[in-house]
Amino acid sequence: MKTIQEVVESTIRKTPFIEEALHEKLINVSSLARIILPEVSKALKKDVKVGAVMMAINRLSPASELRIRKNIKKLALDLGDVIVRSDLCDFTFKNTPSLLREIAKILTQCAENSDYFLTVSQGIFETNIVTSKNLRPFVEEIFEKEFLINSVLELASITIKLPRGNLDQSGIYYFILKQLAWADIPLQEIISTTNEMTIVVKEHDINQTFAILMDMKLK
Numbered sequence: 001m002k003t004i005q006e007v008v009e010s011t012i013r014k015t016p017f018i019e020e021a022l023h024e025k026l027i028n029v030s031s032l033a034r035i036i037l038p039e040v041s042k043a044l045k046k047d048v049k050v051g052a053v054m055m056a057i058n059r060l061s062p063a064s065e066l067r068i069r070k071n072i073k074k075l076a077l078d079l080g081d082v083i084v085r086s087d088l089c090d091f092t093f094k095n096t097p098s099l100l101r102e103i104a105k106i107l108t109q110c111a112e113n114s115d116y117f118l119t120v121s122q123g124i125f126e127t128n129i130v131t132s133k134n135l136r137p138f139v140e141e142i143f144e145k146e147f148l149i150n151s152v153l154e155l156a157s158i159t160i161k162l163p164r165g166n167l168d169q170s171g172i173y174y175f176i177l178k179q180l181a182w183a184d185i186p187l188q189e190i191i192s193t194t195n196e197m198t199i200v201v202k203e204h205d206i207n208q209t210f211a212i213l214m215d216m217k218l219k
Contacts, residue, residue: 007043008056010037021112029057082213083116086203087133088155090188092126092146099127105142110135119191119198129187130200155188156206158213159198179212
C-alpha cells in the first residue's frame with residue numbers, strides 16, 4: 001500500500017516545472033497541497049487532510065534533483081559554438097516507397113553548393129526536411145508528386161555544439177528546452193546528432209532564443 005509521502009512525491013515529480021519552482025521557494029506549499037489534494041486522495045482511495053499533504057511536500061528531498069541540476073549547469077557552461085541560420089523552410093512529407101529516391105535527388109542538389117542548409121529526419125510515418133530558402137524551388141519540384149503533410153516558411157535555426165559527456169548526463173536537453181518553454185517560445189523542429197543540437201524556431205523568435213542560450217553559457 002502506498003503512503004501519502006510516496007503519492008505526493010510521484011505527483012510532484014510528474015511536473016518538473018513545479019518541482020523546480022518548489023525548490024526555489026517560488027510556490028506556496030499550502031496552495032500546492034490544496035491543488036494536488038484530490039489526486040492524492042484518489043490514488044490512496046481515502047480522504048487525506050491538507051496538513052498531511054503539506055508535511056509530505058516539506059519532506060521532499062531535493063538532494064538528487066539538485067545534484068542533477070548542478071551537473072547540467074556545468075555542462076551548459078561548456079556549450080560550444082552557437083551557429084545561427086535564417087531564411088529556412090520546413091516541409092513534412094508522408095513516407096512512401098518513392099520518397100527515398102526523391103530525397104537522394106535533393107541531397108545531390110545540396111552537395112553542389114556549400115551555401116545550402118539541409119537536414120532530413122525520417123520517422124516511421126513521415127519525413128521532415130528543413131532547408132534554406134534558396135532550396136525551396138528544388139524541393140517543391142522534386143517532391144511535387146509526394147504527399148505534403150505540412151510546410152512552414154520564415155524560420156531560423158540555432159545549432160549548439162554540445163560538450164563531451166552530454167550522452168552520460170540525463171536532463172541536458174531538458175535543461176536547454178526548459179529555458180525556451182519558460183519564455184513561451186514554440187519550437188518548430190528539434191534536430192540532433194551525437195554532439196549537436198539544432199533548434200528551429202520562427203524568425204521573429206530567433207533573437208530571444210539566441211539571447212537565452214547565450215545567457216546559459218554566461219551564468
